[in-house]
Structure formats: C-alpha cells, structure tokens
Amino acid sequence: MTRTAVLICPGRGTYNKAELGYLARHHGDKQALIGGFDAQRMAAGQESVTELDTAGRYSVSKYSRGDVASPLIYASAIADVQSLAGDIDVVAVTGNSMGWYIALAAAGALSPDAGFEVVNTMGQLMQEQLIGGQLVYPCQGDDWQLDLRRKAELLRMARDINALPNHDLSLSIDLGGMIVLAGNDNGLVAFEQAVPVMQDRFPMRLANHAAFHTALQAPVAAAGRAKLPVDLFQNPMRPMVDGRGHIWWPDANTGQDLWAYTLNTQVVETYDFTRSVQSAAREFAPDLFIVTGPGTTLGGAVAQSLVQINWQGLGGKADFKARQAEDPLVISMADPVQRALVAEQGVAS
Template identity: 50%
Template sequence: MNARKTAIVIAPGRGTYGKGELGSIARLHGQRFASHIANFDAQRRDRGQPTVSELDGAERFSVATHMRGDVAAPLIYAATALDYLSIDRDRFDVVAVAGNSMGWYSALALGGAVSVADGFRISNAMGLNSQTHGPGGQILLQIVDENWRPVPGFRDALLALVGAIASRPGYDLALSIDLAGMLVLAGNEEGLAALLAEAPPTPGRDPLRLAGHGPFHTPLMFGSSGKAKAELPPSLFASPAIPMVDGRGHIWRRFSSDPDEVWDYTFGHQILAPYDFALSVQVAVKEYAPDVIILPGPGDTLGGAIAQSLIGIGWQGLASKADFMARQASAPILLSMARADQRELVTGQR
C-alpha cells in the first residue's frame, strides 16, 4: 500500500448548500451515519425546528427557507461533518483543519475541540444567533483579474474607500471576510449604499449583495456574540486533537490550547472582527506542507478562494488560474468532495 498523504481539511461556510445539494445528506450519509443524523434531528426537534432530514428531504429547494441562517447553518454543518467522517484515513493523514466564517464552527468538531453532536448544537444555535444583529449585510467584490492575479492597487484603493465611508457619521462599513481574490465587506444600510455608489469598477463580476446575510464579523454583531456566550458554555470545549487554524491565522495546537480561550475567541473575536480566510489557508499550508487540501461538502464554491489563497503566496509555483488548473489536471492539490471523481479519491468509495 502506498504511504498515506498528508491533508488539511477546510470547512465551507454560508451559501454552500444550494439547489444542487438538496437531498445530498440522505443520499451520501443516510445509511452509514444514520445515528449522527438522528442526533441532529433530535436536537432540532427538541427546539421545535424542522429536522435536518425534513429540510434535506424537501420536495424542492426554497431560497426563502433553505438560505435562512437557522436552516442553512445546520444543513451545512451536517454535510461537512459527515463528509469529514467519510475520509479514508488509510489514504489520508489529516494534519490540520480550518474553516471559512461559519465553517469555523465545523472546524471545531473536525479538530476535536468539541464533539460532533456539540458541533451541531453550536452551529444550530449560531444559525439563529447570527440573525441577531444591527441592520445591514454583506457585499462581495472581486479584486483579481480573470486569471486570478491581483489588479495592481485595487485592493488598497477599495479599503481606503471603506475607511473613508466608515468615518462618516451614521455610516458603518468594514472588511468582513478576506477571500484572497474577493473581499466581503459588511456594514449598515447607509454604508453599503455608499459603497455600491462609490466603488470603482471591479474586475470580473459586479459587486454582489449576499442575500440573507447580516453584517457578519463586525461590531454590529454584538447581539449575536452576547447570545452565544450566554447559551453555549465553555464546558462544551476541550483541547483540539488536531491543530486548528482560525480566522486570524492563529494555530490552536494540541496540548497547548486552553479550551476557555478557544471558546472566548469563537464567540467573541470570531464574530465581531474580520475573518481572514486567505491567511488561515496560507498559514496552514506553510506550517504543515500538506500533500493535498480536502474540501468537504456541501458544494465546492470555496475552491476558487482556496486556489487564490495559494496563488497569493506562490505555493508550489502557482501564480495564476492557468497554473492551478494545470496542476489540478496532472496532480490535484485540491480535492473537492462535492465532485464525484475527487470524492472517490478521498473516501475510497464509489
């Protein structure tokens, strides 16, 4: 047998369970992980919420229902956690985990800082708590060209504009998530309107208001942070079994991480300050030099941001989208479990 490959696993966040993912939890995991799904369903039922099985098994996908925070979060967590448990450990040695935004709650369970059941409890609670915030939302803007190379000066100009808008009385606007080739900016309605009116022309796609999203990772989420700390106690947390890289690029290592500090970061800084996803990927690959990066489901929309993060540091000579695509065709570095051929490589199952 060939030696195991080392892997880091990156948990996706909001917006990844869409129409194409409807029914995927039951189809991929209904038999093997029936006990986990039953636990998730029981937790939802106890709170008077529709179960994961009911939501995943709906006749059709509803944007109004399935994209809502209190529904999207538990569906995404369930798909991610069960995909992680499906990884063939005879093929892959998982050396670290990370996540994007809401994916940090999944990463806590993947890294063993909380149990799979408590990870669902956290994600489910935060799906509700994430709707507790001041008025506002998020806008996604692209800052790289069609070959995923940075447009010279564009990022700095955009962030300077954000700062200028935020300095106006009554205007809130800040960086929310750094996705390498894209920035997510968040604020109140006045700040978002000013950004859309004054932003310079963006490469590629036009600025996109993210439907159903609040001003995540900004001080406007103070209500969510307070509710989380009141509802989800530090006793849920333990030292991680696998290193976890957070939204600051900080590594929570086995044996040297204080569970109370992980709890405080999770429901404090992680909610109220920018999430640097690009840095978390870059730190993880520099520190652990994995053979591959595994992206569990649902969906694979985070793949571009992971690739752009690697390009940003020239990882293994990657300098553009063309380089990344060529590498994927010859010896893939990113394995997306939402793609059937790559899923088979990860799980060893057809």
C-alpha cells in the first residue's frame, strides 16, 4: 500500500557532533553519489565530504562553518532521499532555509551534482563574507500554543531596533514556535538586552551563521547569481513549496524563475518555514511528513507548525506526542527507530 509523504529538507545547524559519520553509517552503498560530491570539493581545493564525515574529531568552530556544514548536510539529505522505501510516494517537497537548495534537488529542479554545486558555492560565499548573524527566541508556551500577542511584540521590538542608527535587525525565519532574527551585531545585542532569558538558553546566538534571509545578504545573492548559471535549473518533477508558502508545480514554471527566486528572493527576504509546512499540509494532505537527516531538531518545528493549524485535531504538544506514539505522523530519518519506518536498509561502509 502506497503512503503519501511531504518531504522536508533541513537547513544549517543539523550536522553536529552526534551526526559525525552519518554518511558512513547510513550510506556506504552510495559511493558513486558521494564520490561525485567529493570530486567537486577536491577540484576546488576543499576537503572532501567523505574526509569531513569520517574525521576522528568534531569541533564547532570547523563544522559550523558554511563551507563545511552545507555540503555535509546536503550530501546526507540527498542520500536519505535516495534511500526512501518503494512504497513512499513523495507528493511535495519543501525545506528550511538552506533546505530549499536540497529541496530543489529532491524535486528534480536540480540534478544531485548541480544541487551540490549550488549548496557548496553558496556555503562558501556565506562563509567568506559572513555578514551579520542570527539568534533564536521562542514565542510559544510549553504546550506548543503560539502566543500571537508575544510574537507580535517581539517582531515590533525588532522593527524598533532596526530603526535605530547603525542597527539592523529583522525576521529571518519563522520556525514553528520560534522566531529566528538576523542582523548586525548592534541589532542582535540590542534585542538580547531587551528580552528575558528563557529556558536558560534563549536568546541563542547561532555559531557561524550570517544574517540569512535579510537585505544584508544582497552581496552574497549577487555573487551567487554571478557564479551559478541559469541552465543549472529546470522544471521540477515534483511540486515544491518555497519559503513564502508558494507552490511550484511541475511544468508550470521555468528554470529562469527558480534561479531568480533561489539566488535572490529567498536569500534576502524572510523565509517562512511555518507557512511552507502549513501550505504543504493543506494542499497535499499527506499521510506522513518525512524530515531527512542529518539531525532530528527540525521535527519539532514541523510538529509545531501543524499544531498551529490544528492539523488532524492536533491541539498541542500532548496531542502530538500521543499521535506519534500510536501512528507516527512526522518521521525524522536521523532517528534510527523512525528511519526504519520509511527507509530501505542502508549499507554502512
């Protein structure tokens, strides 16, 4: 029996110490795929994906870099896509932030090698310029009920800070029950000083993250367009939901449009991951939401986005956990138990 699924690709921050060796553990049978990525890296004088994945030691300073994290996350996610069981019918693809690049390849708008070229190029450009930074702050209660008033207050605070001289701050990503703000150091510090500490860790700065999805990234977007040709892009073979909640249908768009959105709009404008998940749910009503690896953190944001629209009667955290225990809805492929529900058995190297 076929199971329909919306496939969700992760962004930065999902290849951490626990993920070191992810490719070796799960994808030893995909040497041709990963070998192609390695060849691109070595031709550019960069350490190969295989070398990075099989290193004996993980360090935040190295593995959080855009030119290291991005290719590792892409390789892990695309290999996971190719590992889905035969009864999984992917009816749409979306992703969070950098996950949009992965979604393009998962949907066939980029070949696997072209997708790697886009990710590796943009990761390197982001790291070289490293304009601004990001922080995360919650706007929901413990039961995953979105506090709309508090969220509006926080966004108004960000706008007020952004209006100050030499301060840049704006919404980068709407991420379920969290907001990700991005800006220059003055803007980020002003926000950090204005809000209370929550859960002993928020507001949380994200290491080696630039001011993604804001106007500050215009130079990076321009450099990306100069380096990455339009002919890398083609019509997708599967529907895609972008960072505005807009659906790109197969045969309804041109590669030129995707190139322009990918290397301009989504780089410099807010990425609404919450809306992308909700749009995918409403339009495609899948049996499953499958989050590729590496990492399992994105599953929470997916669940929170669904709770916000009371998807299939999910009114809060308790409802979701009960549903997951009885009949899992959100599957994280980086979780070994959940992976077994949707993946063919991989072969470790």
